[in-house]
Amino acid sequence: MARANKKWLEVAKVSLPGRLSLRSLDASNLGDVAESRIREGYTQEEIDAGTKMLDSVELLEQWEPANPRSVALAMCLAIGWDDDVGADYFRVYVVTNDLRSHLPRRSNAWVYVDVFKWHDVLASLLNILGKCERGTWDDSVRELRRRFDWEYEGMAGT
Numbered sequence: 001m002a003r004a005n006k007k008w009l010e011v012a013k014v015s016l017p018g019r020l021s022l023r024s025l026d027a028s029n030l031g032d033v034a035e036s037r038i039r040e041g042y043t044q045e046e047i048d049a050g051t052k053m054l055d056s057v058e059l060l061e062q063w064e065p066a067n068p069r070s071v072a073l074a075m076c077l078a079i080g081w082d083d084d085v086g087a088d089y090f091r092v093y094v095v096t097n098d099l100r101s102h103l104p105r106r107s108n109a110w111v112y113v114d115v116f117k118w119h120d121v122l123a124s125l126l127n128i129l130g131k132c133e134r135g136t137w138d139d140s141v142r143e144l145r146r147r148f149d150w151e152y153e154g155m156a157g158t
Contacts, residue, residue: 023078023087026056030072033102036065060118071116081137090148109149
């Protein structure tokens with residue numbers, strides 16, 4: 001995954017945070033309000049035919065939305081600390097401003113953009129990680145929870 005982070009760094013032209021890192025992400029369509037929809041999954045025929053299956057990052061890098069002003073995605077970010085092998089999952093919703101009023105806002109985990117350009121969205125997410133980094137994992141998680149929905153939210157002791 002370090003190679004993928006380096007690739008993202010080159011694409012986004014931003015520095016990666018020192019201790020927090022985006023290990024992986026997954027993206028899916030948020031409801032059915034957006035004109036532009038990212039591909040989710042493959043048909044059995046495509047699998048049987050040996051179609052190269054792309055992961056979410058590859059899909060996002062290659063995706064050209066039909067209408068870049070009409071995009072609504074739910075993203076699950078795996079964020080880790082230092083060289084630890086584990087990661088916690090955080091959800092964020094990336095929505096173009098044209099759709100802002102069409103979706104119920106149930107959390108603070110929203111990133112709004114005028115036009116969806118994957119490289120700009122990635123740069124914004126990495127920028128948020130940099131701003132959330134603190135001296136310890138626990139302090140960093142506290143900051144991340146202000147921007148994203150944490151997988152352990154609401155559990156005892158969180």
